[in-house]
Amino acid sequence: LAAVDGTTGRALRFNARASQYAGVSDLVVTSAAVYVAGSFSSLGGRSRHLVAALDPRTGAVTGWEPSVTGDEVTALALDAPRNTVYIAGEFSEVEGQRRDALAAIDARTGALTPWDPRTLGTISVLARAGGVVFAGGEIAFVGGARRHGLASFTPNGLLTDWDPALEGTIRALSLHPDNSRIYVGGAFAPGDARTQRNLAVVERSTGSLHAFGGGTNSGVWALAPSADGSTLYIGGAFVTVAGTRRVRLAALDSATGA
Numbered sequence: 458l459a460a461v462d463g464t465t466g467r468a469l470r471f472n473a474r475a476s477q478y479a480g481v482s483d484l485v486v487t488s489a490a491v492y493v494a495g496s497f498s499s500l501g502g503r504s505r506h507l508v509a510a511l512d513p514r515t516g517a518v519t520g521w522e523p524s525v526t527g528d529e530v531t532a533l534a535l536d537a538p539r540n541t542v543y544i545a546g547e548f549s550e551v552e553g554q555r556r557d558a559l560a561a562i563d564a565r566t567g568a569l570t571p572w573d574p575r576t577l578g579t580i581s582v583l584a585r586a587g588g589v590v591f592a593g594g595e596i597a598f599v600g601g602a603r604r605h606g607l608a609s610f611t612p613n614g615l616l617t618d619w620d621p622a623l624e625g626t627i628r629a630l631s632l633h634p635d636n637s638r639i640y641v642g643g644a645f646a647p648g649d650a651r652t653q654r655n656l657a658v659v660e661r662s663t664g665s666l667h668a669f670g671g672g673t674n675s676g677v678w679a680l681a682p683s684a685d686g687s688t689l690y691i692g693g694a695f696v697t698v699a700g701t702r703r704v705r706l707a708a709l710d711s712a713t714g715a
Contacts, residue, residue, distance in 0.1 A: 473516040494530035526550040534583035545580035572614040584630040593627030621666035631680035642677030671699025
């Protein structure tokens with residue numbers, strides 16, 4: 458865990474004193490705090506289990522401590538207007554209360570909130586827009602309702618009707634800058650074009666899912682739209698995209714998928 462100057466690449470003084478033996482899975486960076494998730498049990502010499510908040514200048518561990526019980530927090534999402542940090546992963550309790558792979562925590566105090574969707578499956582990634590939380594992974598059911606790797610929840614923790622049709626595992630989600638659609642990466646086959654694998658786009662309002670970019674020969678693990686929304690950068694295990702050689706990294710036109 459480190460911070461580097463975006464222009465020079467030089468290491469900054471930010472230092473969380475993280476152990477090399479415990480992984481960091483996700484980060485959410487704000488001007489007030491850096492929220493960290495992973496499989497660690499301590500940071501900076503202080504007991505912090507799976508999640509922590511750090512000073513963004515120094516990396517020092519703050520007093521924010523939700524007390525998560527489990528093996529790993531794999532994903533974070535921040536709803537700044539509601540002062541809420543959403544967490545997902547392999548855990549069973551937060552502050553001694555049952556939570557099944559998903560929970561919401563007060564971003565200021567670390568207190569657990571009532572938000573409590575009950576999911577069956579592994580969640581690898583979270584995204585948020587307009588108060589709605591999107592989850593992706595190997596999700597089979599949410600509260601008895603069938604879902605196919607993707608689900609979305611209201612700020613009250615209720616499951617929505619949003620249910621894109623795909624088969625496989627979701628590992629990456631990223632919203633287009635205008636929030637109209639969601640890019641989806643992983644190891645899966647979209648329902649409309651099963652030969653164009655591992656990359657798709659979902660209409661945020663309807664849940665309509667379509668293949669995008671011509672498919673890759675192996676998994677897509679990371680997605681990053683450009684700030685102006687014109688380009689989508691993808692990373693993963695692939696060596697071809699739409700039959701063209703691109704080793705591990707590629708850039709696609711966000712309008713056409715070319």
